[in-house]
Amino acid sequence: xxxxxxxxxxxxxxxxxxxxxxxxxxxxxxxxxxxxxxxxxxxxxxxxxxxxxxxxxxxxxxxxxxxxxxxxxxxxxxxxxxxxxxxxxxxxxxxxxxxxxxxxxxxxxxxxxxxxxxxxxxxxxxxxxxxxxxxxxxxxxxxxxxxxxxxxxxxxxxxxxxxxxxxxxxxxxxxxxxxxxxxxxxxxxxxxxxxxxxxxxxxxxxxxxxxxxxxxxxxxxxxxxxxxxxxxxxxxxxxxxxxxxxxxxxxxxxxxxxxxxxxxxxxxxxxxxxxxxxxxxxxxxxxxxxxxxxxxxxxxxxxxxxxxxxxxxxxxxxxxxxxxxxxxxxxxxxxxxxxxxxxxxxxxxxxxxxxxxxxxxxxxxxxxxxxxxxxxxxxxxxx
Amino acid sequence: xxxxxxxxxxxxxxxxxxxxxxxxxxxxxxxxxxxxxxxxxxxxxxxxxxxxxxxxxxxxxxxxxxxxxxxxxxxxxxxxxxxxxxxxxxxxxxxxxxxxxxxxxxxxxxxxxxxxxxxxxxxxxxxxxxxxxxxxxxxxxxxxxxxxxxxxxxxxxxxxxxxxxxxxxxxxxxxxxxxxxxxxxxxxxxxxxxxxxxxxxxxxxxx
Numbered sequence: 001x002x003x004x005x006x007x008x009x010x011x012x013x014x015x016x017x018x019x020x021x022x023x024x025x026x027x028x029x030x031x032x033x034x035x036x037x038x039x040x041x042x043x044x045x046x047x048x049x050x051x052x053x054x055x056x057x058x059x060x061x062x063x064x065x066x067x068x069x070x071x072x073x074x075x076x077x078x079x080x081x082x083x084x085x086x087x088x089x090x091x092x093x094x095x096x097x098x099x100x101x102x103x104x105x106x107x108x109x110x111x112x113x114x115x116x117x118x119x120x121x122x123x124x125x126x127x128x129x130x131x132x133x134x135x136x137x138x139x140x141x142x143x144x145x146x147x148x149x150x151x152x153x154x155x156x157x158x159x160x161x162x163x164x165x166x167x168x169x170x171x172x173x174x175x176x177x178x179x180x181x182x183x184x185x186x187x188x189x190x191x192x193x194x195x196x197x198x199x200x201x202x203x204x205x206x207x208x209x210x211x212x213x214x215x216x217x218x219x220x221x222x223x224x225x226x227x228x229x230x231x232x233x234x235x236x237x238x239x240x241x242x243x244x245x246x247x248x249x250x251x252x253x254x255x256x257x258x259x260x261x262x263x264x265x266x267x268x269x270x271x272x273x274x275x276x277x278x279x280x281x282x283x284x285x286x287x288x289x290x291x292x293x294x295x296x297x298x299x300x301x302x303x304x305x306x307x308x309x310x311x312x313x314x315x316x317x318x319x320x321x322x323x324x325x326x327x328x329x330x331x332x333x334x335x336x337x338x339x340x341x342x343x344x345x346x347x348x349x350x351x352x353x354x355x356x357x358x359x360x361x362x363x364x365x366x367x368x369x370x371x372x373x374x375x376x377x378x379x380x381x382x383x
Numbered sequence: 384x385x386x387x388x389x390x391x392x393x394x395x396x397x398x399x400x401x402x403x404x405x406x407x408x409x410x411x412x413x414x415x416x417x418x419x420x421x422x423x424x425x426x427x428x429x430x431x432x433x434x435x436x437x438x439x440x441x442x443x444x445x446x447x448x449x450x451x452x453x454x455x456x457x458x459x460x461x462x463x464x465x466x467x468x469x470x471x472x473x474x475x476x477x478x479x480x481x482x483x484x485x486x487x488x489x490x491x492x493x494x495x496x497x498x499x500x501x502x503x504x505x506x507x508x509x510x511x512x513x514x515x516x517x518x519x520x521x522x523x524x525x526x527x528x529x530x531x532x533x534x535x536x537x538x539x540x541x542x543x544x545x546x547x548x549x550x551x552x553x554x555x556x557x558x559x560x561x562x563x564x565x566x567x568x569x570x571x572x573x574x575x576x577x578x579x580x581x582x583x584x585x586x587x588x589x590x
Contacts, residue, residue: 201571209385
């Protein structure tokens with residue numbers, strides 16, 4: 001396997017890997033410090049340095065070892081955990097509780113996340129109003145910055161956003177790695193279309209009710225972020241749904257299937273990002289001449305994006321999030337990162353380097369704030 | 384109104400899941416061309432709209448007579464929601480659903496002009512669980528206008544699934560639309576099961 005990676009140019013020498021890491025090193029340094037490192041608060045300085053090193057060491061190892069998913073997943077999971085920590089910490093500081101009241105809604109104090117975006121489009125088009133009770137500009141997790149970030153990432157990465165930018169994806173990605181072998185091996189391909197059914201339902205009902213119905217009734221991540229105060233049968237039912245979906249789709253099923261079941265079978269944003277895969281410049285390609293049809297890639301794909309028929313046809317479906325798990329698993333390097341318009345089997349190394357730089361940089365910058373804040377909290381707690 | 388829209392969505396998707404294979408050849412632009420199919424689809428939708436309008440009127444008048452007791456008005460809809468929601472989920476997982484399609488009678492009609500109208504009649508009168516729920520809801524509304532609004536939202540929700548049909552004929556994988564329809568039906572069933580249980584518990588707690 002190592003020889004295959006080396007011959008394909010994926011696995012690089014120490015010096016070459018350092019050279020490839022240098023641009024990431026400089027950009028993340030500028031972004032995290034603003035060009036002027038501040039050592040006046042030791043805990044903050046240490047947190048910043050740790051986050052900076054973590055990001056760059058992971059990126060270095062992606063080049064040095066030729067493996068993608070292993071190092072992506074580390075940052076992705078840390079991102080998910082740190083975002084939840086930051087969000088909860090912020091809410092406890094501001095409102096002394098993880099639950100929000102009607103007053104918080106009226107004062108637009110609810111942190112915004114990208115999952116609301118598909119529900120905002122129709123009401124915004126027809127009523128010129130934003131149906132989410134959050135801050136439009138300024139404040140913690142405001143609407144405009146999140147929409148802009150998601151838009152840029154989706155145009156460039158397509159569904160790659162689900163594996164390189166989504167701060168919830170790391171939860172089921174993490175749980176899907178706990179067991180070495182799956183307990184449930186076969187799930188019908190039909191379920192891959194569920195996010196589209198959820199998307200249609202929530203987009204239309206939100207437009208009619210002028211409220212984000214997914215957030216109000218379905219979102220499993222309410223269990224690890226903020227939720228409505230339990231004051232009635234309805235709010236108790238909602239809390240029950242959030243906890244059941246989190247327990248089932250984010251913890252239990254990923255552990256049993258080794259797949260990201262929440263992302264595959266529920267998330268309406270996943271459906272939108274799947275459609276955006278049609279326009280993104282980056283893609284995954286199957287080199288039919290090198291492929292032996294061992295179907296290892298089908299087995300490891302966490303999003304059910306590959307089927308035996310896809311492999312035989314030499315195509316990767318639109319469900320792909322470019323996590324790189326299949327690329328790492330393929331001993332022949334037949335499946336590889338590619339660029340639209342360039343034939344499969346060519347420019348494998350260039351395509352991978354370009355994709356990794358863009359996607360990893362996005363994740364590093366996007367996650368930096370919450371990771372630094374989490375390390376800060378951790379160091380303050382320890383020391 | 385949101386409830387009615389979800390019901391409409393589930394009804395439309397249930398129709399698609401049950402009768403997709405019967406309706407597709409008539410309402411999809413294959414070789415027939417998008418323009419002709421768009422006209423047929425408009426006739427089909429108009430027929431459904433008229434029938435729903437009549438049903439909204441009838442359901443409300445019957446409701447006034449049947450649900451005059453406030454206790455019945457609080458408890459019965461909750462129970463009916465649960466029963467029909469279970470049926471809706473069953474609809475989505477039933478492998479024999481295609482055999483039950485009431486629209487298959489259309490295959491015996493030779494006059495092409497009549498097909499979209501007949502299909503509209505059969506489709507709107509095909510008593511599926513979602514239609515039973517909207518009839519229950521319509522019957523318990525305070526005013527006739529509210530009953531019309533409920534049915535209008537139901538009509539809009541169910542129409543969402545039929546509008547892309549002229550273009551769907553050009554799709555290489557028609558079963559995708561059908562798969563999403565089946566899943567949306569099951570999802571709507573689960574939503575109404577939860578809603579029914581919540582209503583019932585709320586009704587019992589509040590006396």
